[in-house]
Amino acid sequence: MNNHDVTLTAEPSVKQISRIAFASIVGSVIEQYDFLVTGIIAATVWGDVFFKVPGLAAVAAAIGIYGIGIMIRPLGAYIFGNIADRRGRKDALVYALVLMGVSSLFIGLTPSYNSIGIAAPVMLIIFRLAQGISFGAEFGTASTWVVEQAAKSKRRAFWGAWVGFAIPIGLLLGFGSVIFVKSLMTPAAFMDYGWRIFFFIGFVVAIVGLVIRLRTEDSFLFERLKNKSDVLDYPANRVWREMPLRILRTSLVNAMFSGAFFLCFVFGTGYMKAVGFTALQAETIGLIAAAFMLVFMIIGSLLADILNRRTVLLTSAIVFLVFAIPYFYMINTHNFWLATLAEIIGFGFVFGFGYGAIPTFYTESFPTRYRASGASAGYQMSQVYGGGLVPILAGVILHAVGIHHAFIYIGLLVMAYALMAIVAILYTPETKGIDLEF
Secondary structure (H helix, E strand, O other): OOHHHHHHHOOOOHHHHHHHHHHHHHHHHHHHHHHHHHHHHHHHHHHHHHOOOOHHHHHHHHHHHHHHHHHOHHHHHHHHHHHHHHOOHHHHHHHHHHHHHHHHHHHHHOOOHHHHOOHHHHHHHHHHHHHHHHHHHHHHHHHHHHHHHOOOOOOHHHHHHHHHHHHHHHHHHHHHHHHHHHHHOOHHHHHHHHOHHHHHHHHHHHHHHHHHHHOOOOOHHHHHHHHOOOOOOOHHHHHHHHOHHHHHHHHHHHHHHHHHHHHHHHHHHHHHHHOOOOHHHHHHHHHHHHHHHHHHHHHHHHHHHHOOHHHHHHHHHHHHHHHHHHHHHHHHOOOHHHHHHHHHHHHHHHHHHHOOOHHHHHHHOOOHHHHHHHHHHHHHHHHHHHHHHHHHHHHHHHHHHOHHHHHHHHHHHHHHHHHHHHHHHHOOOOOOOOOOOO
């Protein structure tokens, strides 16, 4: 083994871990930033810009295009999981960030229906699919990259949570951008060209992230795997063949958190507007909750290292189970501060505290040879039937029983997801302290 190999496979210093932890955040920040601004723009802008159909039909079509970006993510997990487990975690994340940045730029440049007709929504669908595929790579591979680099650290969950820190940071950036840009222009100007600014911002951030990631190294565990020639030809296929139940269990755990995120954030924001809050009030409440989420995430990661992963995850799931229906009662009071408290508990604590352990929990659940593929598959599956399905079901319930009765049934739906998560956590072995070099 030459000196270069020794450098690559030596156990990393805190400085080396922190460099990769910082590099991992960038793509995830863009993902969360895009999730927020695209959700807002799809519901309020795209229907008028890209579709020649009236009213709600245009909004539904726009939200459908938003949704396909979520549904396609498992394909991204498969493609980039294979790359990450064959060529390296860093390489996969660099390629994903390039695709992410380019697709964001092209979404911002897509002409309107009035300019090029039916080609406009077709182009939007293509770019949104490309964006969704790139997002499928981010969380699982970035978590693997960081946690493997921190494999010998006693603060492994804390380092893994850096990937999670990107979520509130991205949301704060998104909320701040929306509020700031809207304050600078008229509603007509925002509908005409202002909404495109957010996607140009995403492109610029992607370039910065690309420079940062290119200056880092791969995880020392993956370098050791390569030096031993233990790299598999099709790792994503192997993990599905050898560990399907583990993928299912990990996805069921995170399905609750994905559901909580989409319910308290996406649906919750719309629900607040429906019961009488202004758009600015709802966005301000979301901004406050995102700030608290970051604090709870740090606390959750520290406790995951002091106690264990399952205790942190179970605490979040139990609180969500108990708080599901009171969450809606508090919003229904029309009181700004009670609604803010509801979001701080339901969104800030439940999601933030649990996500202090989630990145490390996923990474520790799979062996090195197909760790990125397994973590990405479990996580992105949970996004589909947790984050993707919950808002759809909530919308169906709302339409069927009306806004004044829907919250009870939606609360019961959330409780079902929380119960699934609790069962999955109880049947999943504790991973704290496990040797990741397996």
